[in-house]
Amino acid sequence: MSNIVIKAENISKQYRLGQVGTGTIAHDLNRFWHQIRGKEDPYLKIGEANDRSTKGSSDYVWSLQDINFEIEQGDAVGIIGRNGAGKSTLLKLLSRVTKPTTGKIYTQGRIASLLEVGTGFHPEMTGRENIYLNGAILGMTRKEITRKFDEIVDFSGVERYIDTPVKRYSSGMYVRLAFAVAAHLESEILIVDEVLAVGDAEFQKKCLGKMGDVSKGEGRTILFVSHQMGAISTLCKKCLLLEKGKVINYGKTNSIIEEYLSPSNGQLNNSNSYIAKNTLKSNKNVFFKSIDTFNSRNIITDSFGFNEHIKIKINLSVKNDIKNIILGIGIQDKFNVRVATFMNELSDLNINPISKDNWEVVVELPKEVIAPNSYSFIFALYIYNGEIFDIIENVCPIKIYDTGTIFSKYEGLDYGNIIVKADWKVN
CATH class of the missing domain: 2.70.50.60 (abc- transporter (atp binding component) like domain)
Known part of the structure; x- marks a missing residue:
């Protein structure tokens, strides 16, 4: 049996600037008409790469284009790239928050994702209620969640406020509990965006240690987006480098980080001046x-x-x-x-x-x-x-x-x- 738990095949994601969907009924009908006739979406041909430094001429932007990779069970994979490279969009596709425009994603096992502060939390519900809600969404029984409950609360450090509605939490408390829930509930794949920036240095170190335990000790798969190369280097053996919505390289973390950090800011000439x-x-x-x-x-x-x-x-x-x-x-x-x-x-x-x-x-x-x-x-x-x-x-x-x-x-x-x-x- 294959130990590949995530496989991306030619996935792309297109957005229309300033719009939800294609923005007009005419565009939606045109897409539907092409679909029922078995023809290609006409708007897939006109998009531009997501380059934030240029204005561009098209309303359609490719946030991701032709992404291919495979991730094995137990791998801790870092996803790095500059702002606008498509990192968060990729995590949303893998978490099934949104669908790819083209291509397919195959996953094996339950996915727990932490894409931004408060992901999966209902603001009117208490911390306790949200723990059970998240566990239920992952398909766990109440008994299974109860068994993990004390460990989650202890890790998060918000025991005093566990019966308070989370809308009253500070951003730091929010992310502490959200990470504790995602890391401790029994999912095979853990997807974490750079929410750790909200926490203090001690909590960040605690989170990295827990993610290391999850990957190495429990054999679960981790995808981690961060701009902190030290954190990526500490946790991840492999790295995926994105630039303008495309995969530039995928391999060992040290070599990928060096490629990412290579100077390209235009201030240097050939003599290193x-x-x-x-x-x-x-x-x-x-x-x-x-x-x-x-x-x-x-x-x-x-x-x-x-x-x-x-x-x-x-x-x-x-x-x-x-x-x-x-x-x-x-x-x-x-x-x-x-x-x-x-x-x-x-x-x-x-x-x-x-x-x-x-x-x-x-x-x-x-x-x-x-x-x-x-x-x-x-x-x-x-x-x-x-x-x-x-x-x-x-x-x-x-x-x-x-x-x-x-x-x-x-x-x-x-x-x-x-x-x-x-x-x-x-x-």
Whole structure:
């Protein structure tokens, strides 16, 4: 017997902008007339891809187009992509909230979905009543739900309010109970959109732990949409990357995340430089003009060995004589988590004035400290009272390669972002 629990075959979803259905009786009748004659829907030919950055000329938009994939029992699959990529639409199709325009979806087993805060809850009913309602919708008996009831309430942390109508819950309480219900009731497939953003850090960690238990311990299948790459990396072994309604890639999580996070923001040129736009028209007193990363051989590059220094050359425009300006540099990993911060006052630096309002600063980062991995930078010019003159984020991405560390034999394992040279003593 096949262990495929979800299979998508050429599924597509089309919407008409600003309308429910096709928007007019004429369009609906036209579709019906083509259907009874066994012909193709005439409006399937005229839609455009869902690109939010362009206005477009058609009222019809393909939120998803020709999606194909298979998911096996027990898989934890992350679904990632930029806003408008079609992630939430895909979850709605898999949850049977809406039907695909074309194609078919095959599922085996009961599906519990948490697509947004309050999914499946009746606002006038109490938390207790909603737990039983959700269980009944999944086909569970009252006895089965009662057996899970205390565990659900304990996990959610809303015991004090369990007999209060959920319309009076805060968004945090709502999502706590909704997740607890979806995760604990006996469904074979758990579908979770990024509702965890509502909860606090402790609850998010608790949810990820529970989803890991559900997948690895109970053999249930999980589909998880999130913009938090750390959460995706922690939970999911496989990842589906969507872009403008199409599947770009589907495979191992680490490689898919790297593909998703690869820079494409138009700020970088081929030499890995940041170049400010419209510098002549800028009304800022102090701002970054350009930034380059150099290796130990003074070559502009985005690739560095673990045993070489990283040099950063920064060109600043300083139009007025402003004292106490601080230059701050942050390093962040591929999940946008801050790894380290360096800062100094410009007045304390040996600045080379190229011209009256053009200064050059060179910063050299230590070697054999930042672990082999992918990183990017944040640069800021500010003063201690909180005033920010200029800030740029997610620029100058670099890759540090292992060039013969003691960890080389563990190549492929993630051993963090900082390697510390500790003093070892044996008593």
